[in-house]
Amino acid sequence: xxxxxxxxxxxxxxxxxxxxxxxxxxxxxxxxxxxxxxxxxxxxxxxxxxxxxxxxxxxxxxxxxxxxxxxxxxxxxxxxxxxxxxxxxxxxxxxxxxxxxxxxxxxxxxxxxxxxxxxxxxxxxxxxxxxxxxxxxxxxxxxxxxxxxxxxxxxxxxxxxxxxxxxxxxxxxxxxxxxxxxxxxxxxxxxxxxxxxxxxxxxxxxxxxxxxxxxxxxxxxxxxxxxxxxxxxxxxxxxxxxxxxxxxxxxxxxxxxxxxxxxxxxxxxxxxxxxxxxxxxxxxxxxxxxxxxxxxxxxxxxxxxxxx
Amino acid sequence: xxxxxxxxxxxxxxxxxxxxxxxxxxxxxxxxxxxxxxxxxxxxxxxxxxxxxxxxxxxxxxxxxxxxxxxxxxxxxxxxxxxxxxxxxxxxxxxxxxxxxxxxxxxxxxxxxxxxxxxxxxxxxxxxxxxxxxxxxxxxxxxxxxxxxxxxxxxxxxxxxxxxxxxxxxxxxxxxxxxxxxxxxxxxxxxxxxxx
Numbered sequence: 001x002x003x004x005x006x007x008x009x010x011x012x013x014x015x016x017x018x019x020x021x022x023x024x025x026x027x028x029x030x031x032x033x034x035x036x037x038x039x040x041x042x043x044x045x046x047x048x049x050x051x052x053x054x055x056x057x058x059x060x061x062x063x064x065x066x067x068x069x070x071x072x073x074x075x076x077x078x079x080x081x082x083x084x085x086x087x088x089x090x091x092x093x094x095x096x097x098x099x100x101x102x103x104x105x106x107x108x109x110x111x112x113x114x115x116x117x118x119x120x121x122x123x124x125x126x127x128x129x130x131x132x133x134x135x136x137x138x139x140x141x142x143x144x145x146x147x148x149x150x151x152x153x154x155x156x157x158x159x160x161x162x163x164x165x166x167x168x169x170x171x172x173x174x175x176x177x178x179x180x181x182x183x184x185x186x187x188x189x190x191x192x193x194x195x196x197x198x199x200x201x202x203x204x205x206x207x208x209x210x211x212x213x214x215x216x217x218x219x220x221x222x223x224x225x226x227x228x229x230x231x232x233x234x235x236x237x238x239x240x241x242x243x244x245x246x247x248x249x250x251x252x253x254x255x256x257x258x259x260x261x262x263x264x265x266x267x268x269x270x271x272x273x274x275x276x277x278x279x280x281x282x283x284x285x286x287x288x289x290x291x292x293x294x295x296x297x298x299x300x301x302x303x304x305x306x307x308x
Numbered sequence: 309x310x311x312x313x314x315x316x317x318x319x320x321x322x323x324x325x326x327x328x329x330x331x332x333x334x335x336x337x338x339x340x341x342x343x344x345x346x347x348x349x350x351x352x353x354x355x356x357x358x359x360x361x362x363x364x365x366x367x368x369x370x371x372x373x374x375x376x377x378x379x380x381x382x383x384x385x386x387x388x389x390x391x392x393x394x395x396x397x398x399x400x401x402x403x404x405x406x407x408x409x410x411x412x413x414x415x416x417x418x419x420x421x422x423x424x425x426x427x428x429x430x431x432x433x434x435x436x437x438x439x440x441x442x443x444x445x446x447x448x449x450x451x452x453x454x455x456x457x458x459x460x461x462x463x464x465x466x467x468x469x470x471x472x473x474x475x476x477x478x479x480x481x482x483x484x485x486x487x488x489x490x491x492x493x494x495x496x497x498x499x500x501x502x503x504x
Contacts, residue, residue: 010416069421070384071393093414097396100349100384109350109470112379122473127377132475140469174393174427178409178420191415195503219504227433237399237413237434244373244433246415252503269481273501275493281486290484290501293493303490308504 001030001120006089007048009038014047016192017090019154024147025088026053027117033058037073039066049161057163064170067177068094072170074101079168081106081142091146099144108140115151129243129266150249183238193222195252198241200226202257202297206234211301218308226258242267257297260285312336316359318352320344331449332441338454351466353385358462360390372397372430383430393423399434
């Protein structure tokens with residue numbers, strides 16, 4: 001078994017998700033290489049080389065890989081895939097963008113969002129918004145897999161893998177980066193935060209999300225939102241927790257003014273402890289909450305902030 | 309700006325209902341690739357490639373993921389097979405001369421890419437507000453052309469390297485208790501759940 005992992009990066013740093021993907025790779029077993037592709041990625045490569053269980057970090061440092069566009073990344077992966085039985089990436093917007101393209105170019109299936117490694121060719125993954133778990137076996141010579149990072153505990157630091165540059169002739173004339181608007185926040189990343197507090201339609205407006213900010217600051221929490229709150233324009237899309245947004249599984253998840261549609265539950269029901277605050281005592285969110293508090297969030301949130 | 313819109317689906321006979329809805333919403337004609345088989349993403353992408361080869365569209369638009377399998381693969385695979393660039397998870401699409409600007413919903417926010425046409429776009433939730441079909445349009449849709457094809461006629465094998473071994477119900481989460489006050493909540497989070 002030989003496994004290649006596409007490293008996840010943000011702002012020139014290795015993203016937390018990669019350590020979880022390495023854990024999934026260790027469950028499969030075999031030699032684990034990490035591919036770091038981007039422009040000016042020395043720090044990312046160094047960080048990846050420190051992950052326990054990684055034997056080699058392969059670095060493709062070139063402007064063509066800047067911004068992680070799918071077309072050149074998939075072309076690079078196709079060229080490298082001959083050396084591997086498995087290619088893994090986090091089930092992030094980058095992993096989901098690039099890996100199906102690689103799989104099709106190699107004429108193999110892609111397995112999305114695995115939760116569990118049963119064996120080197122058999123995996124469990126959620127379907128129907130997490131209401132069922134499918135076990136699938138791949139007979140393809142190359143397994144191309146995205147990993148639900150919350151389902152695997154991150155490996156520790158402490159490794160010292162070799163770092164090797166790779167040169168591949170990859171050009172890209174069909175897509176071009178134009179720009180990006182990234183959320184600037186000192187709070188922890190939503191996908192890896194230990195505590196998440198999310199607001200729904202019941203928040204009433206984007207301004208009212210300030211009521212969550214004070215609490216988030218005191219708890220060191222990330223702030224999320226339901227699809228309803230994002231669709232209503234209260235907050236940006238990158239805050240959406242749910243089936244088509246981010247999947248989170250923190251120690252503590254606080255749902256405020258969120259009714260609890262199955263699409264939202266799909267994104268947070270694996271949280272260790274769930275608290276729901278809602279004025280409607282019959283809201284479905286209370287069926288999954290460990291602690292429910294019925295009442296007016298505009299009175300309860302300031303009281304909660306003060307109490308913490 | 310589009311001179312013609314062709315709606316395509318892959319699936320059993322009943323899938324024609326969705327095509328009729330698409331025709332009522334403004335598509336000019338429809339193509340149904342009829343199969344009773346459980347088609348995986350790669351097979352769907354191959355079938356769509358065969359249709360794209362025949363139809364030569366400038367822009368191919370798909371949803372980003374199916375609500376049953378949640379795979380999020382087909383658009384990317386179609387782009388790979390046709391050699392087109394891809395703009396996935398789109399919240400804004402701006403077609404220009406020979407290219408398209410696609411604003412994508414990514415983990416940290418939004419990213420805009422320019423793609424040369426022809427290109428593949430997969431949509432996210434915020435792209436456009438779907439209109440409702442009006443009754444006269446629903447009537448007209450019944451007369452619009454709907455062509456059926458088979459995977460065999462398109463020369464595509466729908467076999468997959470993936471085998472579904474089983475489906476299970478995940479461990480169900482039980483509801484807990486209602487607390488009476490913020491004080492009680494914080495107390496329980498500290499002493500009982502030990503998460504604060």
